[in-house]
Amino acid sequence: MSRSLCFVSFFLFWMRFGLCLNQEGRYLEQLKLGFDDPDGFFSDWNDSAGDTPCYWTGVTCSESGTRFVVSVDLSNANVAGPFPSVLCRLSGLKFISLYNNSINGTLSDDLSTCRSLVHLNLAQNLLTGTLPHSLPELPELKHLDLTGNNFSGNIPASFGLFQKLEVISLVDNLMDGKIPAELGNISTLKQLNLSYNLFSPGQIPPELGNLTNLEVLWLSGCNLIGPIPDSLSRLSKLVDLDLAINKLTGPVPISITDLSNVVQIELYNNSFTGELPAVGWSKMTALRLLDISMNLFTGSVPEELCSLQLESLNIYENELGGNFPEIISNSSNLYELRLFGNRFSGSLPKNLGKNSPLTWLDVSNNLFTGEIPATLCEKGALEELLMIHNSFSGELPSSLSKCRSLKRVRLGYNKISGEVPAGFWGLPMVSLLELAENSFSGTIGKTIAAAGNLSTLNIANNKFSGDLPDEIGFLNNLIEFSGSNNQFSGSLPATIVNIHQLTKLDLHNNGFSGRIPTGINSLRKLNELNLANNKFSGNIPDKIGELSVLNYLDLSSNQFSGKIPTGLQNLRLNQLNLSSNSLTGDIPPVYAKKIYINSFLGNPGLCGDIEGLCDGKNVTKNTGYIWLLRSIFALTGILLIFGLCWFYFRYKTFKSNKEATTIDKSKWTLMSFHKLSFSEYEILGALDEDNVIGTGASGKVYKVGLSNGETVAVKKLWAGSKPGGFDDEDVENGYSGPGHDNGYEAEVETLGKIRHKNIVRLWCCCSTRNCKLLVYEYMVNGSLGDLLHSSKSGLLDWPVRYKIAVDAGEGLAYLHHDCVPAIVHRDIKSNNILLDADFGARVADFGVAKVVDGNDKAGKSMSVIAGSCGYIAPEYAYTLRVNEKSDIYSFGVVILELVTGKLPVDPEFGEKDLVKWVCTTLDQKGLDVVLDPKLDSCFKEEICKVLNIGLLCTSPLPINRPSMRRVVKMLQEIGSVNPMKFGSKDGKLTPYYYDDVSDHGSVV
Incomplete structure (x- = not known):
């Protein structure tokens, strides 16, 4: 009996063993366990299909009877975790692709044990550290793609030992050092792609001319200097040469014309000089694309x-x-x-x-x-016809009136004359039509009704005449209409009040007459209304006071009569001019101030509390006294300025002498986090009030120019703690209450160990007993908040705003997902996102950042609120518990800022903040009211998608907010739909956008 039981047990064990996964399947199961898999990519990675993994998603096996794994492809799987070294136990593995995931950590030398590997693609991940010196020990490797990671350090000289390598791509990493000459030893190489790395300034290694099999050479954005070496002319098989965005100098050598197979050459944005080679181009029969823009060629x-x-x-x-x-x-x-x-x-x-x-x-x-x-x-x-600022003459060709593909037309500032062909007014795809500063005549054709896509119409300073056609009111997408300095006549068409998107209407210096159309208040987006120097009459409509965003109103030199409507007091006007009309009665109290006197001159019946205005007589009578008073004030001002200057220089000398005697530089302690090319003494000597660029609750920020030509930003923290409690202003500046050290410890602890391209770099910190300094990289374009909400916001077109959102999102995702333990910023806002010269974004100011234990899902409890008004997540405000979801809410508010152009808190919203205003306005008035009118409507679809991401991030329930990793993926997917709009040129990453380049250097 016992023998029978033993036999049955053995049989069952044998049956179970026969159905188990083979060894390779078990290795892949180990890989699965090491990854975070939010989308369920590995859902079929189990033994239900038998004893082999050959039918699993992403796994391919050989066709031979042994059926061993030859390929593992996890591209776009949205998985996260360290590189799975267990793959190298698959002895027959030839192909690995982990493209576009969140693979983090470093690559170890264990990778060199994948002896059969032919293709390795780890592009678009979050890998850090240095490149393994042992990679060339892979004898069969032909394809190595590490694009879009955070690798740093030098390219190992050992890379020159690859035996069969055909493709190497390190594009968009953080590599430094210089491009090693040893790469010229890889005789099998066909593609060398090193673009967009932070290399030290260096020349193109002449040894690259030895790569006679090379077909693609991308070295754009590599900090290259000096001339193009003649040795590159030996690359007879080269098809694509990209040396753009460097500091290359000298002339283009005539030897470049020996590249007879090259199809594309990119040399833009360098410092090349001299003339182009006069001959030799005929040998380049394959050349199709040439870009030598933004240089100094003559x-x-x-x-x-x-x-x-x-x-x-x-x-x-x-x-x-x-x-x-x-x-x-x-x-x-x-x-x-x-x-x-x-x-x-x-x-x-x-x-x-x-x-x-x-x-x-x-x-x-x-x-x-x-x-x-x-x-x-x-x-x-x-599609684009841009010819502004030349001396073109003659008439506009009638053939262009049939060009229905046109989208942007800029013919301003020339000498073109004659009538505009009727069909040209009605081209259906044109969004921008600019004919300003020419000698055009005739009328605007009724055919303009067909120009349904027109958003900007600028025909100022010509000789156009006649009435404006009623059909102009059919242009539902028109945002700006400038028709000043022409010979128009008649009344404004009543239909003009139907152009609900209109933000600017400028028709000054014409011959218009009649009344302003009723219903003017329907132009809710109108920001500028200029009807000066016409013949308008009747009363100024009180409804103008309902145009809440109007800030420029000029109705001067017309024939308006009656009283000034009291409704104008509701407006926040930067410019008001009602002079030279026939207005009567009292001036509204808001404008009854002397600073507005020029706004009302030339209205004999107008009276108010402004001295010298009544009856129009005292102005002349008191002219002599006014000039006398002005002379006295001018003399007094000069003496005052002289005295202030004398006092300033005396004070500065005294202050410098005092600082020199009180600062003992020997007592400063320096802690550096990067290799420095300056000393603390150079920093200390530059902390002068003249160099202050900002002051906040935590201290002052100085801009310091170094002797090596570089610039840094130095934050000098206030000595000691801020007494008392904290108020709204403190919260706005990230101050966390009494006893706080102004963020010094948090800043050093956080930034000192972080290395990421989208986190601001902390060079070092200096401290004494009573003073602490933090030295950062200097960001030339300042903060996103300052730029977005200032008069310079026009620099931020949609591609730039999109890039900023992705950059900042990647920095925040790094804090949440790749730092162990995770870091919560706690004060994400537009003012804490800094911009470099190319508008690359960095997350900054970690003074209130906190480490969060991954085991504490509810979040760490704080004693006080940190953050800024309008950015604080609702649950954080009343629970004081902080986790990553709080940052995600704040980031969502930043996205809404980028989309709307509005502040997170504004009197315009009443008791609402930006999040509530967007939600309410979308429901009641629709999408167009929410979007920033400064953004080009051609990006409307992409902007709408980003807006949806912002709303998802600001969901009231934290559980409904996506992770930052997911937010970044969603943003990147929007950009990948149309890369030509989002920073791609001929399929290659570049900071220049086609939508920008079309008008670059062509702005009126």
């Missing part, structure tokens, strides 16, 4: 270059001149020609566009003369 454009079958030629922003070669018209595939910002003269090639699908043409800011070629839209593909 001379003329070689005719031999223009005789090639070019598709795209960008040579804008140089010092090129002379006539442009006529032969460019023979390029049958030419779709892009950008010449703006040079000194070209003469006529444009008369057959330009006749033989090619010309799509983008920008010749602005040159010295061109003659007529506009009639053939520009011969193939019906022209």
Whole structure:
């Protein structure tokens, strides 16, 4: 009996063993356990399919009878965790792709045990640290892609030992040092992609000319200096050469024309000088795309270059001149020609566009003369026609009135005359039509009703006449209409009040008459209304006072009568001018001040409490006294200024002497977190009041220029703790209450150990017993809040705002998901997002940051609130418990700021904050009222998607807010839908956007 039981047990064990996963399956199960898998990518990774993993998602096995794993592809799986070294136990593994996930940590030398590996793709992850020196020990490796990570340090010289490598891509990392000459030893290499790394200034290694099999060489944004080495001419198989966005100098060597197979050359944004090679271009029969823009090239454009079958030629922003070669018209595939910002003269090639699908043409800011070629839209593909600031003459070609593909037209500041063809007014795709500063005549055609996409119409300073057609009221998307300094007459059409998107209406210096149309109050977005120097009459409508965003109102030099409407007191006007009319009665009390006297002059029947205004007589009578008083005040002012200057210099000398005697530099302690090229003494010597660039609750910030030419920002913290409690202003500045050390310890503890491209870099800290200094990298464009909510907000177009959102999101995701333990910032706001010269964003100010234990899901309890008004998550305000969800709410508010252009708290919202205002306005008035009117409507779809992410982040319930990792993925997915709009040029990452380049250097 016992033998039978033993046999049965053995049989069952054998059956179970036979159904178990094989060893490779168990290795992959270990991989699965090491990953966070929010989307369930590994849901079918189990033994239900048998004893082999060959049918699992992302796993491929060999076709042989042994069926061992040859490929593991987890691309776009949204998994997170360290690199799974267990993969190297799969002896037959040839292909690994973990592309576009959240793989973090470092790569260890264990990777060199994947002896069969041919293809390794770890691009678009969060890997850090240095590159393993042992990678070249992989004997079969042909493809290595580490793009879009945070690798730092030098490229190991050992990389020159790869035996079969064909592709290496390290694009967009944090590599430093110089490009090693040893890379020139990889004779098998076909693609070398090192763009957008923080290399030390260095020349292009001449040894790269030894890579005779090379087809792609990308070295853009690598801090390269010096000339292009002649040795690159030996790269006979090269197809794509990108050396853009560096500091390369000297002329382009004639040897570059030996690259007979090259299709694309990118040299833009360098410091090249001299003339282009006059000959040799005929050897480059494969060349299709050439970009040498933003350099210092002189001379003329070689005719031999223009005789090639070019598709795209960008040579804008140089010092090129002379006539442009006529032969460019023979390029049958030419779709892009950008010449703006040079000194070209003469006529444009008369057959330009006749033989090619010309799509983008920008010749602005040159010295061109003659007529506009009639053939520009011969193939019906022209979308952008930008010709401002030249001397073009003649009439507008009638052929352009049939160019239904046109989207942007800028012909301003030329000498074009005659009537505009009727069909041209009604082109259906045009969003921007600018004809300003020419000699156009005739009327605006009724066909303008068909221009349904028109958002900006600028026809100022011409000779247009007649009535405005009623059809102009059909332009539902019109935002700006400038028609000043023309000869228009008649009354304004009543339909003009139907243009509900209108923000600017400027028709001054014309011959309009009649009354302002009733219903003017329906133009709720109107920001500027200028009807000066016309013949308008009747009363000024009281309804103008309902235009809540109006800040510029000029109705001067007309024939308005009656009283000034009291409703104007409701407006917050920066400019008001009602002078030279026939107004009577009292001036509304808000404007009855002397500073407004010029706004009401020339109205004999107008009276108020402004001295010298009544009856219009005292102004003349008191002129002599006024001049006497002005002279006395001027003399007194000069003496006062002289005295203040004397006192300032005496005080400065005294202060410097005092500081020199009280600061003992030997007692300062320096703690550095990076390799420094300056000393603490250089910092201490520059802490002068003249260098202060900001003051807050925690201290002063100084801008310090160093002797090495670099600039740093130094925060000098207030000595001791701030006494007493804390108020709203303290909260706004991140102060956390009595006894707080102004964030010094938190800042040092947090930033001292963080290395991420989207976190502001803390160079070092200096301290004594009574003073503490924090030295950061200097961000030339300041904070997002200061820029977004100032007169410079026009610099932030939508592609730039989108980039800022992604950058800041990646920095915050790093704090939440890749720091162990996680870090909660607690004061995310637009003022704590700093911008570099290229508008790259960095998260800053960690003075109230806290470490959060991953085991405490509810969050750590705080004794007081930290954060800023309008950004604080609702649950944090009443529970005082902080976790990552609090930061996500604050980040959502920043997104709403970027989309709306509005402050998080504003009197315009009443008792609401920005989040509640957006939600309410969307329900009641729709999307268009929410979006920032400064943003180009062509991005509306993308903006709407980002707005939805912001609303998701600001959900009242923390559980409904996505993780920061998920937020970043959603933002990136929006950008990947149309990379040409979001910072991609010919498929390559670049800080220049096509939507910007089209007008770069062409802004009126």
